[in-house]
Amino acid sequence: MSLHGNLLIGRSRIATEAGFKAVDPAADAQIEPAFAQATPAHVDQACALAWAAFDGFREAAPEDRARLLEKIAENIVAIGDELLDRAGAETGLPRARLEGERGRTVGQLRLFASVLRNGDWLGARIDPALPERKPMARADLRLRNIPVGPVAVFGASNFPLAFSVAGGDTASALAAGCPVVVKVHSAHPGTSELVGEAIAAAVAELGFHEGVFSMLSGTQREFGQALVADWRIKAVGFTGSRGGGQALIRIAQSRPEPIPVYAEMSSINPVILLPAALSARAEALGTAFVGSLTMGAGQFCTNPGLILAVDGPDLERFIAAASSALANVAPITMLTPGICQAYRTGVAALAGHEKVTTVARVAEVGGNKGAGALFAVTAADFLSDHALGAEVFGSSSVIIRCPDLGVLKEVLEHLEGQLTATVHLDEGDHGVAATLLPTLERRAGRILANGWPTGVEVCHAMVHGGPFPATSDPRSTSVGSLAIDRFLRPVCYQDIPDALLPAALKRDNPLGLNRRVDGVVQKA
């Protein structure tokens, strides 16, 4: 199949004049073909279709939307090598990683199919009428969740499959019953087209309204802004830079009807090495840390960008092990020339900072490659310069030398919100760990013991979220089955005749749901 480079607006494929091409970061060269540049007029078309599709799509039987998600997964797998080849060319990511990411992508589509069939996402609640109650009768009150409306999804650069066109936000939005309009990430438009066509085909095969899915590409910002501003869009999913996320939030909030933007932006994922653990296995920790730091050239939202420990000989052992491990890391092609450039700028700024010591740094090489850099700074100096806590996207990490555990806690208290916080601990550390946990809970969405933050399980208990600026809405997660909640809102039905009630709330429970009756869940 050759790529057409067109916009996908429902069933239509629309070519435009001014286009752009993907760049192969390994070859530092453009790849054919050219892709279309969407305009606000295309946004209007896509949103009109999405709006037309919404009422029907949201009332489709959950089983039918579950089949849609499964069909999308099937179609993505059926693309075969072409998808992996193109994604590899556009991102520089190795084959095995892309195979794994494809597995995660179809796995999360299937997870949301199971969520739909389980039905608990509807949040059905029933408080039956109490006609005899004194002094006033109680009406019959029933509640279910409905989808918020069409959703705009901005593809992420660093997960061209799992957090892009058919990624987490698209899967959870479609599961919730929200039509989706994707803004393609310009770094992988060919990958996006292949996946977008797989979705569009599934929509058509299952007989859903064409407006359930559209996809717009382009490098000019105007159309992405128009998408967030469009009155028919009711929520936005975004993964990217802090500046980019905040720009979208400003647009969303200045609409006549403001809408939520779920932006995942910036996190440095502190890792705390507690004394007993550090003493017991400083070398092993140092080596494992570098494995997490440099995996995929560090291009993960959960990359460990900060190490906190009490200064002393054990920390030196850790640093020595990490330094020698880092020396053996081969530079890896980064996702885009722009990301590589930003990484180098960030590393250079740390290396040139007067309070920062460069602990280990792999020599820079050409070809958009990033390797690894490790720095150290005292807690006092870290606390005195806010900029040292800024994310450097890539394999760059700063070790904070703390004089004692009290200062270590103080540093944690001063950190901005994080996706994750990790503690390495032995039994001898439990006491101090217990005193740190409240701080970590306030600062992060996920707390790990004796592991590394990279690698995010797609499951029911996952939280990939956290206080600002890790995300714009810590009440939500972008990974895992709980992510469906971000695209739902509750509606109450008072004394509505059974014939008119939605299936989720009808007297005889045709969907076989677990429902909360007078506050207590009754199993179907």
Next chain:
Amino acid sequence: MSLHGNLLIGRSRIATEAGFKAVDPAADAQIEPAFAQATPAHVDQACALAWAAFDGFREAAPEDRARLLEKIAENIVAIGDELLDRAGAETGLPRARLEGERGRTVGQLRLFASVLRNGDWLGARIDPALPERKPMARADLRLRNIPVGPVAVFGASNFPLAFSVAGGDTASALAAGCPVVVKVHSAHPGTSELVGEAIAAAVAELGFHEGVFSMLSGTQREFGQALVADWRIKAVGFTGSRGGGQALIRIAQSRPEPIPVYAEMSSINPVILLPAALSARAEALGTAFVGSLTMGAGQFCTNPGLILAVDGPDLERFIAAASSALANVAPITMLTPGICQAYRTGVAALAGHEKVTTVARVAEVGGNKGAGALFAVTAADFLSDHALGAEVFGSSSVIIRCPDLGVLKEVLEHLEGQLTATVHLDEGDHGVAATLLPTLERRAGRILANGWPTGVEVCHAMVHGGPFPATSDPRSTSVGSLAIDRFLRPVCYQDIPDALLPAALKRDNPLGLNRRVDGVVQKA
């Protein structure tokens, strides 16, 4: 007990110089004593205490917080007549209404106590480790909800008990584990002091940190703005005007760490009279409508401010019945001189609008009294002037004469977001009602059949919320047990040793919770 007029900052009672007095709207005269004017320095004190209290309060056993809520309820009831007398003097609300509202207030405190004991609010999820899984082992992943942090609650004018100092937001925030700083509504500072002291006493009696509750009064906006801007405040509850809500939202969003504002602002609560129902009982509907419209001088967020029906003889019968019912309504003292003035201005604007017909209007009387006003306008004229859809707080309603049901639906599509939408229907109307329901679901948080929107049941299936501008966040409700969710966020624990896990997630389930294991709820 005589009122002291001081600020309540934890255990401290702080007098200030420049103060203000409450106004008895019936007498149009100030009442003693003077109340303190808080400054940003007082905000800082209260927030520092709230922050100090937070970690302990949130980890208190749910049973202990349940007892706190029950003790607050008990203390409020124990104030006795003094509370009802003072509230009556400050608001003009009649005794029976205030007794009912007190009942609702203590009822919702007790409801949240039951929510705490039920434990489902913790949202416990467990995906156990799968060490043998290929190609990668799965970590042990556990999720629970934690409270977001200290909450600022802005008392509402129209529910001096149920949506003020110990109202819905305070009850749900305390239940969630969030310390509360209340900004007193200046219209009922004495009522607020009595209730605030009841809360503070309960906090002390049960041995909680004094920072769990503080209360600040004043008429200068500066301190309320400082409260929303304070970094230790993590969410805001507000019920009031659209302008007031949006001002707080702007402050909250421009903080270094933006926070959610749950603002309930503006709703005109459309009531649709479908043909068969209107034909069958136009007169009864007209009379009952006026009962809902004029109850409590119309000072409810759910007051029916818009009637939609197909024009014709049946609608004339409804209008005639409503007009004669309205003629018999005695003017009622409104909550404040300002509210009465705004009501009169709003009614005068409608009466003077060239496209609007005045159907019935009770003559204006002195003494801050409001009565009732009923207007009519064609659907075409309504659609052509956005201002006709603005809320007039008080007993004012506009009848939209629609040429047919298609236009009626068009009007609904053009309405802003609403707290409620009501349909009067007979079996013969079911077909058309089914076609309207998707629109109503998109426009409102609660849909009623054959009832009136005033009167909000405090229960598990209630939604008192809706799309902007009804509220700033339609994913949430301010009334009912689901309201606890607005002050919670999820945290994931990965491979955390059992000894360090919170009780909600420990292996042996010491709280006896229903927990979702691998996606399926397992009853305790």
